[in-house]
Amino acid sequence: MKQAYVLASGTNTDEVARETIFWILAVASIGAALAMILVRRAVHCAMMLAVVMLALATMYAMQGAPFLAFVQIIVYTGAVLMLFLFVIMLIGISSADSVVETIKGQRMAAGLVAIGFFVILILGIGHAALGPATPATAANGTNNLSGLATLIFTTYVFPFEVTGALLITAALGAMVLAHRERTTPRPTQRQLAARRLASGHMAPDPSPGVYALHDAADRPALLPDGTTSDLSVSTVLAPRVVTEEPPSVPPRKEQEAITAESGREPASSGRADA
Amino acid sequence: MSPVHYVSLAVILFVIGAVGVLVRRNAIVIFMCVELMLNACNLAFVAFASMHGNLDGQVIAFFVMVVAAAEVVVGLAILMAIYRARRSASVDDANLLKY
Numbered sequence: 001m002k003q004a005y006v007l008a009s010g011t012n013t014d015e016v017a018r019e020t021i022f023w024i025l026a027v028a029s030i031g032a033a034l035a036m037i038l039v040r041r042a043v044h045c046a047m048m049l050a051v052v053m054l055a056l057a058t059m060y061a062m063q064g065a066p067f068l069a070f071v072q073i074i075v076y077t078g079a080v081l082m083l084f085l086f087v088i089m090l091i092g093i094s095s096a097d098s099v100v101e102t103i104k105g106q107r108m109a110a111g112l113v114a115i116g117f118f119v120i121l122i123l124g125i126g127h128a129a130l131g132p133a134t135p136a137t138a139a140n141g142t143n144n145l146s147g148l149a150t151l152i153f154t155t156y157v158f159p160f161e162v163t164g165a166l167l168i169t170a171a172l173g174a175m176v177l178a179h180r181e182r183t184t185p186r187p188t189q190r191q192l193a194a195r196r197l198a199s200g201h202m203a204p205d206p207s208p209g210v211y212a213l214h215d216a217a218d219r220p221a222l223l224p225d226g227t228t229s230d231l232s233v234s235t236v237l238a239p240r241v242v243t244e245e246p247p248s249v250p251p252r253k254e255q256e257a258i259t260a261e262s263g264r265e266p267a268s269s270g271r272a273d274a
Numbered sequence: 275m276s277p278v279h280y281v282s283l284a285v286i287l288f289v290i291g292a293v294g295v296l297v298r299r300n301a302i303v304i305f306m307c308v309e310l311m312l313n314a315c316n317l318a319f320v321a322f323a324s325m326h327g328n329l330d331g332q333v334i335a336f337f338v339m340v341v342a343a344a345e346v347v348v349g350l351a352i353l354m355a356i357y358r359a360r361r362s363a364s365v366d367d368a369n370l371l372k373y
Contacts, residue, residue, distance in 0.1 A: 026283050033287050033310060037294035042302045049306050052287070056313050059280065063324040065332050068316075068339075075339055080309070080346050087350045088302060091363050102299070102366055110296035114289050121285045130278045134327035147329045148336070156333050163340045170344035177351035180358070 018062055029055040042088050046081060053077045067145050205231045280321035287314035301353050301363045312342045
């Protein structure tokens with residue numbers, strides 16, 4: 001009997017340890033779930049969702065579902081959450097919700113609905129005949145994995161094949177939705193060359209920061225007359241250096257003095273200074 | 275731990291996910307809250323499976339995971355298409371069908 005109970009629970013830890021783990025995980029997952037709906041940034045939300053999913057995976061393992069626990073970690077936390085992070089990366093990592101309510105009283109109404117829903121569900125569970133965990137029966141097979149495989153490939157073989165069709169359809173749908181039709185013909189090499197000639201800027205863009213005091217990619221290059229060239233800084237970097245001090249540009253005389261002092265090329269003097 | 279505890283936790287997580295779907299505006303966050311609700315359902319299924327001592331609940335939870343993966347793929351692709359067209363992931367901005 002004891003052996004059967006351990007098989008049902010899926011772990012060999014005693015009851016006290018399992019209870020402790022459950023309460024720690026329950027508090028952690030509820031806290032993370034609450035943080036999910038309270039934090040403003042989508043990335044933080046994804047991290048909180050990862051905490052919930054890992055806590056649930058541990059709970060699956062404690063309830064005698066080791067296969068589901070690993071699928072939860074590999075498929076959910078590994079693949080699905082990474083997909084979410086990829087889309088957050090594409091859409092913009094700084095996309096934060098505004099705190100303004102567009103519908104008046106929406107949050108209050110949502111809270112009331114949630115409380116009512118919660119009460120109804122808890123009452124339903126209280127009335128349902130929920131018994132204690134029963135020991136695993138012989139139908140489970142020798143272990144969790146072979147028992148699941150037997151069920152999936154006998155009783156549930158038709159739903160299993162339908163999920164295969166569903167996955168293929170989903171992959172096709174994602175491809176169709178992500179495909180972008182070209183509305184204008186692709187410019188030829190001749191057109192590109194003509195465009196470059198017409199722009200009046202034929203040479204490649206200057207490299208950033210090589211002749212400035214700082215040898216960094218976000219520092220603009222110095223032109224021969226001492227001014228800086230905005231062309232040399234990547235447009236992606238420009239919004240990121242807003243918080244820093246504006247790039248200091250040494251006057252030409254100072255630059256010459258540094259060069260004379262060290263007796264080296266301006267490029268290397270800049271690197272030594274940084 | 276008895277299955278009642280796990281089912282109660284699943285109820286709490288499900289309700290929190292539902293509130294998130296109701297109050298948040300960022301489509302990705304709404305999507306993640308839907309995932310939270312699906313996970314809560316899975317927890318209840320596994321708890322019922324351990325209560326009955328068979329594996330049917332675990333098989334259903336497995337199918338829920340497969341369907342959730344397919345749903346995420348299509349949903350995020352739709353999200354990307356909307357973002358490309360409207361430069362915004364807020365559900366308030368996708369209002370062409372309003373009125």
